[in-house]
Amino acid sequence: MTKKTPEIVVAKSAGFCPGVKHAIEKVIALEASGKKPVYTLGPLIHNRQVTQMLERKQIVAIDTLTQAENKKGVLVIRAHGITPDFQREIENYGMELVDATCPLVKHAQNIIAKFAVQDYHTVIVGDAQHAEVIGLMGYTQGRVNVVSSLKEAQALPHFDKVNVVSQTTQPEAVFYEIAEEVKKHADQCQISNTICQPTKDRQKETIEQAQSADFVIVVGGKHSANTARLAQLCQGLCKHVQHVETDEELDERLVVESPKIFITAGASTPSWVIEGVVFRVKTLRDRATAKL
Ligand code: SF4
Structure with missing residues (x-):
């Protein structure tokens, strides 16, 4: 058996997507x-290291408008977007508002709105609890189902007209599998793949x-849905997969023993955390080689 050359590959696509980068x-x-304090409606991204960095700068995540004391400061809509009703409410609240909704989420909102006014029911493939999906639901004229699995799609009723869209970070294979099932439940079915290009x-x-790695390291927040999904995708492709938030959690044995290591990261992982992991991986491997 030929021995593999030790190799560390860092994904070109690892880390902040354009929408998250722009919002930060x-x-x-x-x-x-000098526009202090800066409030974000919900955490800007699901990454503890970034949230702590923002808090040090007095950029604070709030859940309700009343948490913005005396209506001072500026309110930022994060990249996930919000419902049009909530947008109107905060516009009328009397605070300075900055909209950092990602243009690719806006594109999904517009597609939903366009078909909803033509009496299409909307099926969103995604996580019903996720902020982006909650925002998307606001554009459906109240006619919507959110499904996250084929089983849930199989249980859908019949529709005259249906528009199938996706949360921007869903796996494409899951989206098309569900869309094909929804097709069977409708007289007219519009399939709108709204997964964003950076995710694709x-x-x-x-x-x-x-597929060709011996060990995959997925770097990102434990509460980040897109990082967890990335790790899940890798589970089916590589024998050893570890989802770490920082370099401290690395499985040192696998780092040293695996010939090819692939390091990737979710859309909400800052570059300095990825660099920390890469540095530690290289250090551990160099140290092991020096001992030989
Ligand atoms: S994952 Fe895609 S849609 Fe979501 S914020 Fe990033 S670029 Fe925008």
Whole structure:
């Protein structure tokens, strides 16, 4: 058997997607311009290290408008977007508002709205509890089902007209499998693949690289849905997969013993955390080689 050359591949698509990067840059610029405090409606992203960094700069996540004391400061809508009703409510609240909704989430909202006014029922493939999906539901004119599995799609009723869309970060294979099932439940079915291009690129690269790796390290917040989904995708492709939040959690034995390591990260993972993991992986391997 030929021995594999030790190799560490870091995904080109690892880390902040353009929507998250834009939202973070926006709040940091607001804070730097003196508009304090800066409030975000919900955590800007699901990453503890970034949230702590933002809190140090007085950029604070709130759940309700009343938490913004005396209506001072500026309120930021995060990349996930919100419902049009909530947007109207905060516009009338009397605080300065900055909309950092990702243009690719806006695109999904617009597609839903376009078909909803033509009496289409909407089926969203995604996680009903996720902030982006809650926002998308607001564009459906109240006619919506959210499904996350084929089994849930099989239980759907019959529709005259249905528009199937996706949460922007869903796996494409899951989306099309569910969309094909929804088709069987409708006289007219519109399939709108609203998975964003950065997610498609990340999934494509992950599938290509994880298959030939001996160990995949997925870096990102334990509460980040897109990181967890990435790790799940890798589970089916590689024997050893570890989801770590920081370099401290690395499985040192696998780092040292695996010939090819593929390192990837979710859309909400900052570059400095990824770099920390890469540095530790290299250090552990160099140390092991030096001992030989
Ligand atoms: S995952 Fe895609 S849609 Fe969501 S914020 Fe990032 S770029 Fe925008």
